[in-house]
Amino acid sequence: MEKLFIYVISDSLGETGEQVAKAVVSQFDIKDYEIRRYPYVLDLEFLKEILNECKNDKAVVVYTLVDSTLSEYVRSFCQKQSIPNVDLVNPLMNAIISKTNLKPLREPGIIRKLDEKYFKRVEAIEFAVKYDDGKDPRGLTKADLVLIGISRTSKTPLSMYLANKNIKVANIPLVPESPLPKELFEIPSNKIIGLTNTPEKLNEIRQERLKVLGLSNTASYASMSRILEEIEYAQQVMKKLGCPVINVATKAIEETAGLILEIMKEQGIELNKDIK
The missing domain is CATH 3.40.50 (Rossmann fold)
Structure with missing residues (x-):
């Protein structure tokens, strides 16, 4: 044939x-x-x-x-x-x-057809990836919203979820041994949201994370003493910044994102984004 x-x-x-x-x-x-x-x-x-x-x-x-x-x-x-x-x-x-x-x-x-909303969404997603996990603190002054919190408080998934609603989000991990970027103190506190979690939930999540990585669950990352130290440090930072704080322990990403949008609105931050 x-x-x-x-x-x-x-x-x-x-x-x-x-x-x-x-x-x-x-x-x-x-x-x-x-x-x-x-x-x-x-x-x-x-x-x-x-x-x-x-x-x-x-x-x-x-x-x-x-x-x-x-x-x-x-x-x-x-x-x-x-x-x-x-x-x-x-x-x-x-x-x-x-x-x-x-x-x-x-x-x-x-x-x-690629309309303005599409381009804004792509731009917001690229922004979230670029300024995820404190990769480049210069993005903090350009962001619509900045999320801060210790490891495993849903900073990255929330950043991506909100980016899909055309919101430019940067996030910064709070680690006691790492100095805070100066840019964090150059932006209004009402553009910052602190994220926290319960010690028990963090212990559970971190234990599972270590298991996935093939590491021993006795590592300090998942120890209760380390978690309590990080939570206390984060509380001090958030208090110093005077930013709102959300406990994500029992909340789905969508629920936390909804709370963030409500708080931003109450704080007088006009995002003017597609948040449907």
């Missing part, structure tokens, strides 16, 4: 057509095949070039084109050239038109 070519033509990325093509080909014992994806086909001249190549390769055409002129051209060309073709968009679109009497937008790539 000669090599099978499948042309996937799309006005967006063409991922849908390619995945469908792969799924269908997998149902056959075909070893020699090639799927060629043509994304962002938005003008007729480009489309004509692709279809002429397709004719030479005797290919099967799969297309996801919402522009009626382009999709009709593919259908007509393939019919005249006896090229097998599958339209993955318009039959379903026509069915919805028939059911709803609504007019489609026919806007290419609309599902992937």
Whole structure:
């Protein structure tokens, strides 16, 4: 059998057509095949070039084109050239038109339109990664919110959760042996949230963490005396900063995040973010 070519033509990325093509080909014992994806086909001249190549390769055409002129051209060309073709968009679109009497937008790539909210969310997530765990204290003055707390008080997961709501969060671990960054004292205390946990819960979490890392559970990291020392140190720092404190012991990440947003609002911090 000669090599099978499948042309996937799309006005967006063409991922849908390619995945469908792969799924269908997998149902056959075909070893020699090639799927060629043509994304962002938005003008007729480009489309004509692709279809002429397709004719030479005797290919099967799969297309996801919402522009009626382009999709009709593919259908007509393939019919005249006896090229097998599958339209993955318009039959379903026509069915919805028939059911709803609504007019489609026919806007290419609309599902992937990158709006301002999307860019803000990406920026916030990148910010949270960059300024996680005190990697670069310079980020504290740029943050919408700063989380502080000892190890295993959910600083990182909370930072990422809030970042997905377009909030730029930096977090700083509180360790008795490590000096606090000067930037922490240069920002308003109402932009700082302290996180704490109960000694028992910290002991449990840290024991489990050591087990995952393959370390002995007798390490000082999980000892009750060390935990109490860290909690006392953290309390002193938070008192000095005058920031609100949340005990995360019995709270899910979503619940703690909700409390943080409420506190920020009460503190008069206008985040002006998408927090839905």
